Structures are given as structure tokens and as C-alpha cells.
Amino acid sequence: MEDKKLLIYDCAKELFREKGFKDTNISEITKKAGMAVGTFYNYYSSKEKLFMDIFLEENSKLKQACFQSLDLEQSPMDVVGQMLKLNVEGTKANPILREWYNRSVFEKLEQVYREDNGIDTVDFLYDNFLELIVLWQKRGKIRNDIDSKMIMMIFAAIINADTHKEEIGLEYFPELLHLMTELIMKSLINCSDS
Structure with missing residues (x-):
């Protein structure tokens, strides 16, 4: 039974990569x-559910690869800037993850994800980063008066701004993301580290 599910998954992944x-x-x-x-319906309730499973796996792989390539000895400002840059580049290079930028598609997929996982489960974006945020807070490198999960949602908001770049104005990207990241990180870094 699992072989059939895996076969469906693999075939769908290949087609989603080729055709979207x-x-x-x-x-x-x-x-x-x-x-x-x-x-198909023995294993997946919809094409959206299958795609979201594939998207989440691809997203997780990208985050792992990004996280592993970071120099964690750098300042929090540099680490976060590097992570966001690697994430954007990796997302744009992967046809499945690129669907993130297709607003009409991703709004529908996000709805499926929220229905399956609940409104509060959006930390798939930076789950690898949580431990690092907590460590920085313990070491006094960033503010500890803000919950670590809230800080992760701030980073998610930066990435989400990219999905609205047409509304904001294409001429402002990627400088807008860089400036937003810099301003947010400056507000998160303790005065003693600035």
C-alpha cells in the first residue's frame, strides 16, 4: 500500500516540477x-493536499540546506540576512517552491494547509531557526522580552512581503527586503551588541 502512495507522490512531484x-x-x-x-483518493483527498505535502517536504529540505550552510558564529544580523537571501534564492530555483510566488495558487494551498494543521501551525517556514533564536536570547545577543516564536513569525512576515512585491512595487525589491531585515534585526539586537 505504501509503495502505491510513494509512487503517486513521486509521479506528482515530477509533474508539478515540469508543469506546475x-x-x-x-x-x-x-x-x-x-x-x-x-x-489516488485512497491516499490523498485532493491534488491540493498532495501538492502541499510535496511543497512542505521541499521547503523543509531547503531550510535544512540553508541552515547547514550558515556560519552561526557571525552576528545575528549577518546570519539572518544570509538565511533570508539563501531562502529566496532557493525558493526561486525550485519549481515547486516557486509556486509560493503564484498568489492565486498559494492562497488556495495555504487554506488547505491551515484546514489540515490549524491556524496556529505556520512555523514550517523557520522551524530550524527556533533553537538558534532561543540560544541567541540566552546569550543576550537578541532581545529576550519577545517570545522566540513571535520572532520567527517576524521573519516569516519578511518572507511574506515578497509575495506582495507587485503591489508594493517591483522596483523596490530586493532592496526593500534587505532594508526591512536590517531595521527589524537592529530592533531585535540588544543595545550592547549593536
């Missing part, structure tokens, strides 16, 4: 997997 979310349908996925459409 909107241009891939369930019948194509099952045809590529060599099974009936009905078999």
Missing part, C-alpha cells in the same frame, strides 16, 4: 503512476 500546480491534474498523475484515478 495548475497545469497538472489527478488523471495525469495516476496515468504516470500506472493506476486508476480512484486509487
Whole structure:
């Protein structure tokens, strides 16, 4: 049974990479997997649910790769700036993660994610960073009067600004992200470290 689910997953991942979310349908996925459409629904309730599972796995891999390439001995300002830069570059380079920038697609997918995981579970964006934030707080490198999870949501908000770049104005990117990150980090870093 798990072999069929994995086959559906792998075939869908390949098609989503090649064609994108909107241009891939369930019948194509099952045809590529060599099974009936009905078999799909034994494992996934919808194309959105399957895509979100794939997206989250790809997102997690990217975050791990970014995190592992960081020089954690640098200042919090430099580490966060580097992480955000690597994240944006990695997202743009991955066709599945690039769907993040397709607002109409991602709004629908985000709704599926929230329905499955609850409104409060949005820390898939920077879950690897939580331990580092807590460590910085313990060492006095960043403010500890703000909850570490709230700090992670601040970083998520920076990334989310990228999905609204057309509304804000393309001519301001990527300088806007850099400036926002710098201003936020300056407010998070303790006065003794500034």
C-alpha cells in the first residue's frame, strides 16, 4: 500500500516540477503512476493536499540546506540576512517552491494547509531557526522580552512581503527586503551588541 502512495507522490512531484500546480491534474498523475484515478483518493483527498505535502517536504529540505550552510558564529544580523537571501534564492530555483510566488495558487494551498494543521501551525517556514533564536536570547545577543516564536513569525512576515512585491512595487525589491531585515534585526539586537 505504501509503495502505491510513494509512487503517486513521486509521479506528482515530477509533474508539478515540469508543469506546475495548475497545469497538472489527478488523471495525469495516476496515468504516470500506472493506476486508476480512484486509487489516488485512497491516499490523498485532493491534488491540493498532495501538492502541499510535496511543497512542505521541499521547503523543509531547503531550510535544512540553508541552515547547514550558515556560519552561526557571525552576528545575528549577518546570519539572518544570509538565511533570508539563501531562502529566496532557493525558493526561486525550485519549481515547486516557486509556486509560493503564484498568489492565486498559494492562497488556495495555504487554506488547505491551515484546514489540515490549524491556524496556529505556520512555523514550517523557520522551524530550524527556533533553537538558534532561543540560544541567541540566552546569550543576550537578541532581545529576550519577545517570545522566540513571535520572532520567527517576524521573519516569516519578511518572507511574506515578497509575495506582495507587485503591489508594493517591483522596483523596490530586493532592496526593500534587505532594508526591512536590517531595521527589524537592529530592533531585535540588544543595545550592547549593536
